[in-house]
Amino acid sequence: MRHRLLAVVCVAASLLTACGVLPEGGTDRRTVTVWLMKGSASKDFLKRFTADFERRHGDLRLDIRIQEWTGIGEKVQAALKREDKGAPDVIEVGNTQVAQYVDGGGLSDLTLESMRDWGMNDWLPGLAEPGRFNTRQFGIPWYAANRVVIYRKDLFARAGVKQPPKTRDEWLADTERLNSSGNQGIYLAGQDWYTLAGFIWDEGGDLAKKASAGTWEGTLQTPAALRGMDFYRRLQALGKGPVDADEEHPPQAGVFAKGRVAQLVAVPGLAQAIERANPALKGKLGFFPVPGRTAAEPGAVFTGGSDLVVPKNTNDRPGATAVVAALAGATWQTELARTMSYVPNKTTLAGAVAGDEGVAAMAAGAAQGRATPSSPQWAAVEADNPIKAYMTKVLAGSDPTTEARRASDRITRALAEEGE
Template identity: 75%
Template sequence: MRRRRLLALLCVSASLLSGCGLLPGGSERHTVTVWLMKDSASQEFLERFTKDFEHEHPDLRLDIRIQEWTGIGDKVQKVLAGGRPGDEEGNHPDAPDVIEVGNTQVPQYVEGGRLLDLTLESARDWGGKDWLPGLAEPGQLRYHQYGIPWYAANRVVIYRKDLFARAGVTAPPRTRAQWLDVTERLDGDGTQGIYLAGQDWYTLAGFIWDEGGELATEEGGRWSGALDSPAALRGMDFYRRLHALGEGPADADEEHPPQAGVFASGKAAQIVAVPGLARAILDSNPELKGKLGFFPVPGHAAGKPGAVFTGGSDLVVPRSTDRREDAIAVVAALTGARWDTDLARTMNYVPNKAKLASAVAGEEGVAAMAAGAAQGRATPSTPEWAAVEADNPIKAYMTKVLTGSDPATEARRASERITEALTVDAG
């Protein structure tokens, strides 16, 4: 009797992470293997979710495996093709039933029909029409939904409240015109109005979208670069004007040098970055505590923030899974309003629907991010876009324009290179 009682206690204490495999009465629990990325969710969140999910689904056991971002693309492609992830680094040899992937990675995984089509569930049960476009659109292929939006993050403007006050600016700008005016007032006396690296192409993409332009367009199944459209050129011109109000290098991106360090040095009034970068800024310069503020990237009109690139994650289900309905149940729970808002509050993310933004309204930086996410977009939804980023002609184009070359000429050349990359890699 004592041995049986001890076994029962051990089973209860271990059930959260490994389960005992049996339900009362002897029936077997079925395991659903879930791959989530490192730092996407805290351990406390995963414990809360696992406990609740297994309570609601007593016939299931969650086996959550944390993956590293480095090398994840090849690893996911292998399991989608029917291979095994292997035992390297202690990973479980069984293939996953649910996988977290970067939102812009979904198109490359859709190829070959290797993901489960979740269009019916998203339209019927999950309110897919309300998802943030920047998460939902990359998860689609020909109007079929394969990637289910989980959480988002996007750029906002991080600014120095004390420098704004010193310049007589009493409120953050709400339009592009106001933004340029305020930034010009802030620029001088040893302070940059804004630190904007010359090759921050994600920020440029937002300006292009806000003008009605695109990075690339599709016609008849073929993609072409579109930086030379009048709308895209207007976006680049705004970037040029904003960049001129600071000392950001024309030939480097926001990581060279890291813009958090530049901002922490006290020589810039604004940067465009995700709100989470504020932690790195304060780590470098604790004296800035209480002096940082956030506002959405302004758009043309005061009531509508500018377009921004939306990063984040979608959840996908491999078509090869033998636990289809169970995997769908996990996706439904994680992306549903209850747990999606819990994750957003826990990790300072944007929920997957604009109408859930009130869940993060109490955090200034995240609230600004959520306001911008409603206008969020993602890179072109084609598997070949990865080839464009591998040798990114947009960065070279930006440097050329910022150093005096003709924008129309350079945009045409960059667009031709984008078209070549998309066409060659498309086969």
């Protein structure tokens, strides 16, 4: 799910498809092997980064190898178990994938560097928290992307909505005003569970929690989680999104492009797909953060993105941490964010994307971002997602508490069964 989220964020760029960004000469240097994922950084960015890094670190040489998302989990697990010198020294992993690699015992503890040198107190929570286990930091935030509200500026003006809403109550009221003259105030599919998760987090709830015995339990039946679902129900009812499908069935960009929808919740990059499908909408789209319960801060959102990890079996920990420090540092964070339209890894760097309306809206929301529960077995939940079925049943009129308990039981069983 994480790579689908980011795929529509990447700006059009020539991507590195061959293995390696290697300089000439430098045979007396130690080589640091870095695995990065396809689409995370442009070829030009990697060339510039490599040249600058090797200039500043005369004893190191970079071997950057681009990996495909398909099958990456198994490939990383195998690399973490290697005992020869061919293992990577730094690996980019999805923020929600860190848990499974920590569970296997293959990652280095980077807490000391994080506390001393890397400014961990300013990291985006949606990237930092999934990389932290029992107060130890294994995953270092690299970049993020998250959902915002994409809206039609012309339809807002026509309905007399002068500025984007700042609170949930304003959002409901404005959406109801927009839901007229044949237009949908919002298009929100019934099974958009990542958007639901944000509303649940805003209310103080969660999808699952770690119990005292160390096991995980589904928590959709808690009062806070039920309040989040109730807000989702009220908002979804102001449009014509299908209650039994997610945002990709049908693709919501195509629905929006037909010209009768005022808002949808998506990553900003989806605006490009909308404009390609309907060029008449170019210049008419705007962005704002998902509103929160109060105007003090935006709503919580699911944060997708990447962390950088250092395997325990690295042959050059100093070299590996030097690469992580550079990639996660302010200079190259700023360059990456501006090049790829990402959110930087620290709240203090949000100003780097202030000139891009969509990315700036993402950055505002990312400060309240979260990730899915950090159980190494969470992928088992998503494989046959009970949250989607729960949402459909509630939106179709079933009792929320009853259906939430059933979904939570399925989440608990999935996490327990996969962990055995």
